[in-house]
Structure formats: C-alpha cells, structure tokens
Amino acid sequence: MKYTPQIITADYLYLEGLFVRDWGIVFDTKIIAVKPYDTLIEEYPNAHRIAKIPHSVLYPGLINTHVHLEFSANKTTLRYGSFVPWLDSVIADRNRLTENCTEEMMQEACTQMLQSGITAFGAVSSFGLDLPSCIWTPQRVVFFNELIGSNPVTADQLYGNFLERFEASSLHTQSRVTPAIAIHSPYSVHPSILQKAVALAKAKQCVLSAHFLESQAERAWLEGSDGDLKAFFASAFGQTEALSNIDGFLSHFEEYPTHFIHCIQANDKELHRFSQAGHTVAHCPRSNRLLGCGRLRIEKLKELGIPFAVATDGLSSNYSLNIFDELRAALMMHHELKLHELSLWLLRSVTQDAARILGLNCGRITQGYQADFALVQLPNIPQIEEDIALWTILYTQKVAQLYIEGKQYV
Numbered sequence: 001m002k003y004t005p006q007i008i009t010a011d012y013l014y015l016e017g018l019f020v021r022d023w024g025i026v027f028d029t030k031i032i033a034v035k036p037y038d039t040l041i042e043e044y045p046n047a048h049r050i051a052k053i054p055h056s057v058l059y060p061g062l063i064n065t066h067v068h069l070e071f072s073a074n075k076t077t078l079r080y081g082s083f084v085p086w087l088d089s090v091i092a093d094r095n096r097l098t099e100n101c102t103e104e105m106m107q108e109a110c111t112q113m114l115q116s117g118i119t120a121f122g123a124v125s126s127f128g129l130d131l132p133s134c135i136w137t138p139q140r141v142v143f144f145n146e147l148i149g150s151n152p153v154t155a156d157q158l159y160g161n162f163l164e165r166f167e168a169s170s171l172h173t174q175s176r177v178t179p180a181i182a183i184h185s186p187y188s189v190h191p192s193i194l195q196k197a198v199a200l201a202k203a204k205q206c207v208l209s210a211h212f213l214e215s216q217a218e219r220a221w222l223e224g225s226d227g228d229l230k231a232f233f234a235s236a237f238g239q240t241e242a243l244s245n246i247d248g249f250l251s252h253f254e255e256y257p258t259h260f261i262h263c264i265q266a267n268d269k270e271l272h273r274f275s276q277a278g279h280t281v282a283h284c285p286r287s288n289r290l291l292g293c294g295r296l297r298i299e300k301l302k303e304l305g306i307p308f309a310v311a312t313d314g315l316s317s318n319y320s321l322n323i324f325d326e327l328r329a330a331l332m333m334h335h336e337l338k339l340h341e342l343s344l345w346l347l348r349s350v351t352q353d354a355a356r357i358l359g360l361n362c363g364r365i366t367q368g369y370q371a372d373f374a375l376v377q378l379p380n381i382p383q384i385e386e387d388i389a390l391w392t393i394l395y396t397q398k399v400a401q402l403y404i405e406g407k408q409y410v
Helices: 037-043 083-100 103-115 131-136 155-169 191-204 216-224 228-237 246-251 268-277 285-290 298-304 323-333 339-349 352-358 385-395
Strands: 006-009 012-015 018-021 023-027 031-036 056-060 062-067 118-125 140-147 177-183 208-212 259-262 280-283 308-310 373-377 401-404
Touching: 006 037, 012 023, 018 385, 023 037, 031 037, 056 385, 062 103, 062 259, 062 308, 062 352, 083 216, 083 228, 103 118, 103 131, 118 131, 118 177, 118 352, 118 401, 131 140, 131 155, 131 177, 140 155, 140 191, 155 177, 155 191, 177 191, 216 228, 216 246, 246 268, 268 298, 285 323, 308 323, 308 339, 308 352, 323 339, 323 385, 339 352, 339 385
Parallel strands: 012 056, 062 118, 118 140, 140 177, 177 208, 208 259, 259 280, 280 308
Antiparallel strands: 006 023, 012 018, 023 031, 056 373, 373 401
C-alpha cells in the first residue's frame, strides 16, 4: 500500500553518524529522497508537509535486537545481584510468571518500546505466548523461536514443539513478523538438537541467535563442569557434567553468522573466532549489572570489527524496556571511553548496526529504505553538533513522533 508522499524535517537529521542542519525526507512507505528542506519543497510541491517540531532531531527508527516479552509480569519476584540465585528464582517462579503474563501486559511492553522510539525488535519466545502480541504491534518483529532442552530423553519432543512454534510464526509475515531461531545457551541445549536447529536456520536463511558466556558461573561449568552452576544442575536436572564445552558449542556456528547475546566472559580467542565468522553481539548493560555478570568489552569488539547492538533484554532481568534507559546505562558503564565518541557509537548500535544484524531494510535514512523514523525533541537546540548524540541519550524518555512504513504511530 502506498501513501501520499510526505515531507518531514527537523533541526537536524542523523545521517550515517553525522548531523545535518535543516534537511528533510520525502517518503511514502519508503524513503524517496533525502535533501536540504528548501530543495525538497521545490522538487515535491504537492507533497504533504509535516509541521516542524522545535529543537528536534530526526533519527531512523530505533531497534532493540533482544527482548523477552513472556516475562513481562516480573516486577519484584526474581532475585537480582548474582546470576545463579537469579536462575534459581526463574526456575522456582517461571510457571507463575508466565501464567500471570497476560496478552495485555505484553502489548503494553510493545507500546512502551514504541514510545521510546523502537520501530523493530527481536522477540525471543520460549513458549510462543507472545506471538499474538507480536502480530498485534505495528513494529517489525524478528520472532526468535527459542530452542531449549538438555535431557536426551525429552530432547526430540522439545525439538518437535520448537518446530511447531517456528511454523506458526512463519504464517504472519504480512504482520511484519519474520520467523527466526534462538538457541537458549551452551549449557541448556543438547548437541543433537542444536545441530538440527542450526541446519534449519541455514536452510531457511533466517536470523540465528544464542545466549553465550553471560556469567563466570557459565564459563566454569562449560570448562570443567564445576563452579556455581554445578549444584544447580545436580539439583534441578540430576546432571553432573556439562553437555558441551565452549569450543564444541562455537563450532556449530562457524559457517553461519550468529547474533550472540551477552558474551561478558568471552576471552580474546573466542572473540577472534567471532570476528572471523562474522558474528555479532547483543549488549544488555542493565541486565548484566543486575545479574552481577560484569561489563562487555565493547572496545575489544570495536578493535576486532565485531558489530554490537545495545538491547534491553526482558523484564526478567530489567526494570524497563525503554531503549534510552539502556543507552544511558551503557554510557555510564563504559566510563573509560570518550563520552562523545561513545554516544555516537551507541546510537549507531541501535540503528544501522541493529538493522543489519536482524536483516532489516531500515535503520538508515537513505533512499529506498523503509520509512521508519523516530523524532526526538531536545530541551534546547544544541549549539555544537558534537553534543547532539550525547544530549539525545541523556534527555530523551519518549520520542515526539514515530513512523513505521510512513504511518505515524506516536
């Protein structure tokens, strides 16, 4: 469906990491032209002109590559501070939290993301309960059907359930839902079904993600079947040895670029493998802090040319899905990096880098891309262009306007 061409402008447009003054965009469902505003109104005299908002900066729609909607009922139930006590609380309260997580709660979570500028997100779905909300929301959703199952006795049954969920999500591409595959983690997926899932991702050419080395406890378990996870696996599953080791797990992904989540405890050798294989990373600073996992070395990722995307994770390990809350946390966590350079880097991570990671034709203000925009209104016009990215992160709670495929939703 095409719309009447419109022209939108702002004091500044964010173009490939630069801020240009008094430019505009002509668009219908896609971007038609990006030029100085005066030029556009001469070349497109019949286009509808959207009233300019003062103190404004126009960005591509922001993208959250990793979120769990099915735990949106959590507020003060799960334990924070350390990874294994949190995991114990997830196992203890999982059924109650999922039962209490209504469709209305998940829709509200989508709306909160929308208000903070998110026009696309990657939803990691363990049970398929969030599919109706992902169909309902106007945002683009890369729907990661998650595979989990470490017991060889039940692994095939769980894989069958995973396939059913994958096929169900494949029926809703007209609702901007794209099916994808998520591997829960190296310690929770049996190698036999892991291999099948990666093969399916290759065959379907869909986006693949996996949690990886989130905590030191995970590393100790994978390296020597020891550490804080040892008692957990013995108690919960009667398991005394890890299913896989780090090298064995990574070997499954060497020929297929994968979006790995967290990677806090990944060492230089493993990150070099990421670089060589074309992998990317989801960086969830608030979740990492609340679960006591540490700090992702994003400076090392930059050195190795590994793209990353700042993401919120879910409300099982966070207190909001506002992407600007997450960007502010990242700004403070990486305190040794130069402030203005980091601000630009973070904004790139939730626009063009995130779009590339999820395989979406958005995330950039460029002719031919989807007309997905987030308009931010600042308290005042920045006098120095170098400050715009920083002020955007510090002062934005909600966007002033938001468009998806040329239609305004905020």
